[in-house]
Amino acid sequence: MLRQRIITALILAPLALWGLFGLDGAAFATFTGAVVALAAWEWSNLSGVRAGMARLLFPLVLSVLMLLVWQFDGALARWPLYLAALAWLVNLRWVMRYPAASQEWQATGVRLGVGVLALLPTWFGFVQLKASGGEWLLYVLLMVWAADIGAYFSGKRFGKRKLAPRVSPGKSWEGVYGGLVATGLLATGYALAGLADWLPLLLVTLGVTAVSVLGDLLESMFKRQRQMKDSSHLLPGHGGVMDRIDSLTAAVPLFALLLPWVLGGGA
Secondary structure (H helix, E strand, C coil): CHHHHHHHHHHHHHHHHHHHHHCCHHHHHHHHHHHHHHHHHHHHHHCCCCCCCHHHHHHHHHHHHHHHHHHCHHHHCCHHHHHHHHHHHHHHHHHHCCCCCHHHCCCHHHHHHHHHHHHHHHHHHHHHHHHHCHHHHHHHHHHHHHHHHHHHHHHHHHCCCEEECCCEEEEEHHHHHHHHHHHHHHHHHHHHCCCCCHHHHHHHHHHHHHHHHHHHHHHHHHHHHHCCCCCCCCECCCECHHHHHHHHHHHHHHHHHHHHHHCCCCC
């Protein structure tokens, strides 16, 4: 397993870096759209669509939606980001009330709709952050990674109070606090580098860090409902694409929505 993880990481890391920071414009949108389409294929299974050919329909529909948003970006402005913020409020309720509220979303159509509201704004958020400058695309990636690392070590050392035991028994409140400390330090470093004012960046970073945990919990809830360990086996040793981007589905659109406020222009 460890050997598989290392080999997969060595292959994917350069590809991801090239796609995220070596491409621009339509090429970048296509690259990130392809990643999101793979995640959508996995989401079909999380939604209860098991037939091989039927699972291709959802990523196809999502790809068409991404193309439409790309074509009409000027007219539609930032609506996918606002839509994502509202959707994550609903997702919070479902995660907090699992399994009591599971009847509200367990229908396949509802779960597919949740997938649209999670994945389409994620792609759009990546495009928006790329347009705002590579340093902010890098920042949101570093933020999620720092949150994961801080949560892992803090949770392992101090974790006692379970965050959402019915959804993800391994997560603790102490882990969340560790992730917040780590991303707070990241925000301070960016501010010291002169890229943004410290207080707005810190507040947005801490808020987005907290919401990013919800992205992880939402996928865990869907996997638990489907009795799945990983979203797929597309990435040997790492599970599926959704397993790698679950936190980003919450963090990217919300950070892209709030970035103009951080830079002083209003959201």
